[in-house]
Amino acid sequence: xxxxxxxxxxxxxTLVELIYRLKIKDAMVRNVHTAGRTDxxxxxxxxxxxxxxxxxxxxxxxxxxxxxxVDDIMSALDGNYIEDKAExxxxxxxxxxxxxxxxxxxISYFEKYxxxxxxxxxxxxxxxxxxxxxxxxxxxLLEINKEVERLERExxxxxQQTESGHMVRxxxxxxxxxxxxxxxxxxxKKLLKAKGIDTRLIRRIAVAAYELEMNLVVHTHGGSxxxxxxxxxxxxxxxxxxxxxxDVELAQTEGYSTANEWIRSLGFGxxxxxxxxxxxxxxxxxxxxxxxxxxxxxxxxxxxxxSHDDKPDD
Amino acid sequence: xxxxxxxxxxxxxxxxxxxETIEIKNAFTSDLLSDxxxxxxxxxxxxxxxxxKNTVAVATLAGITAIIVCSGRPIPEDMIQxxxxxxxxxxxxxxxxxxxxxxxxxxLYG
Numbered sequence: 001x002x003x004x005x006x007x008x009x010x011x012x013x014t015l016v017e018l019i020y021r022l023k024i025k026d027a028m029v030r031n032v033h034t035a036g037r038t039d040x041x042x043x044x045x046x047x048x049x050x051x052x053x054x055x056x057x058x059x060x061x062x063x064x065x066x067x068x069x070v071d072d073i074m075s076a077l078d079g080n081y082i083e084d085k086a087e088x089x090x091x092x093x094x095x096x097x098x099x100x101x102x103x104x105x106x107i108s109y110f111e112k113y114x115x116x117x118x119x120x121x122x123x124x125x126x127x128x129x130x131x132x133x134x135x136x137x138x139x140x141l142l143e144i145n146k147e148v149e150r151l152e153r154e155x156x157x158x159x160q161q162t163e164s165g166h167m168v169r170x171x172x173x174x175x176x177x178x179x180x181x182x183x184x185x186x187x188x189k190k191l192l193k194a195k196g197i198d199t200r201l202i203r204r205i206a207v208a209a210y211e212l213e214m215n216l217v218v219h220t221h222g223g224s225x226x227x228x229x230x231x232x233x234x235x236x237x238x239x240x241x242x243x244x245x246x247d248v249e250l251a252q253t254e255g256y257s258t259a260n261e262w263i264r265s266l267g268f269g270x271x272x273x274x275x276x277x278x279x280x281x282x283x284x285x286x287x288x289x290x291x292x293x294x295x296x297x298x299x300x301x302x303x304x305x306x307s308h309d310d311k312p313d314d
Numbered sequence: 315x316x317x318x319x320x321x322x323x324x325x326x327x328x329x330x331x332x333x334e335t336i337e338i339k340n341a342f343t344s345d346l347l348s349d350x351x352x353x354x355x356x357x358x359x360x361x362x363x364x365x366x367k368n369t370v371a372v373a374t375l376a377g378i379t380a381i382i383v384c385s386g387r388p389i390p391e392d393m394i395q396x397x398x399x400x401x402x403x404x405x406x407x408x409x410x411x412x413x414x415x416x417x418x419x420x421x422l423y424g
Contacts, residue, residue, distance in 0.1 A: 178367070178368060179367070181367075181368055181371060182368060182371025182372065182374070182375065183371070185371070185375055186371060186374055186375060189374075189375055199356075199377075203376070203377070206351075206375045206376075207352055207375075210351055210371075210375050211348065211351065214347075266347075266364070266366060266368065267345050267346055267362075267364040267368070267369070268347060268348070270346045270348050270349065272346065272348035272349060272352065273348055276348055276351065276352045279352070
């Protein structure tokens with residue numbers, strides 16, 4: 001089906017998201033030079049020269065009926081019929097894209113058909129643009145640049161404030177990266193310590209963060225671990241890009257693990273991870289779709305200073 | 315007891331020195347890192363055979379001050395590096411976890 005020139009499973013999540021998020025209409029050229037069915041191939045050849053393009057769609061009213069490429073022009077010059085009408089020689093059997101398709105479709109079409117460009121139609125089958133591999137490269141570069149700037153900002157500032165003035169930090173965690181395993185949790189612990197949060201609470205939050213981080217390392221294709229610090233609670237969120245949990249209930253059963261032998265030999269995969277997280281959390285939830293990924297969110301409440309008024313014995 | 319007393323009494327080999335006056339208040343024996351994470355008391359010494367970098371990460375998170383690697387397990391360079399960076403004492407012995415646990419128990423509560 002859709003063939004992309006790279007392995008989406010092992011690629012950066014951001015890049016994969018990008019080619020699905022961007023639509024063909026975001027990358028295509030809208031101002032298309034077109035010709036009418038009765039225009040001569042000579043006219044089209046001049047139009048190509050003036051506008052430096054290598055393919056001219058031929059329209060009948062708003063409807064696309066064919067395309068004249070540089071190859072067609074060369075054959076016309078060779079066969080001495082350059083003064084003929086476009087409709088007599090244009091390519092009629094066209095491969096087209098729709099403007100609302102994700103960019104991934106265009107990329108896979110270029111892999112599959114090896115044409116230089118594809119006309120783009122809207123829902124009503126009207127010609128609205130044309131897309132070449134150059135347009136894809138340009139739009140991707142622009143978007144990647146935006147993404148990288150965003151990530152750099154996120155890294156540089158260390159932590160971010162949300163609109164409500166609370167702190168959020170996000171750490172990327174890679175699959176089977178035992179080298180860096182525990183780093184995100186250690187950072188989270190330091191951060192909480194710097195905020196002056198109670199040591200016993202820090203321990204509970206650290207347990208949740210560490211187990212979720214190790215789950216990302218051991219069981220997923222990678223993902224992110226983030227912490228949100230609100231005045232009354234801390235939220236730890238682990239999001240991954242697959243493979244998803246087949247049986248969420250079973251996965252939370254103490255002692256149940258899908259870890260392999262060598263991971264167990266490192267002291268992981270004892271089936272204690274999720275039960276541990278659940279135990280230290282005040283709120284806990286898992287959403288998972290096999291084949292897609294999982295999101296685990298846990299919340300640990302922070303004691304409120306004015307709560308002493310309600311509970312004088314505390 | 316101080317860490318230097320424990321090293322002397324149990325005849326441990328010091329791989330990473332983190333300070334002679336560290337007070338060992340408790341101990342925990344386990345080879346399961348999730349178990350350590352969930353149950354080890356802070357200011358403990360961890361008695362284990364898990365000689366790798368991730369043990370140091372767990373120790374840091376759980377507030378463990380020293381790790382004793384048992385049964386003469388070889389200690390990789392990156393574990394030594396990590397323990398040094400985190401200021402966690404790293405000790406080694408030929409004895410197994412049972413023998414070490416007994417010795418530490420004797421010193422703490424005997």
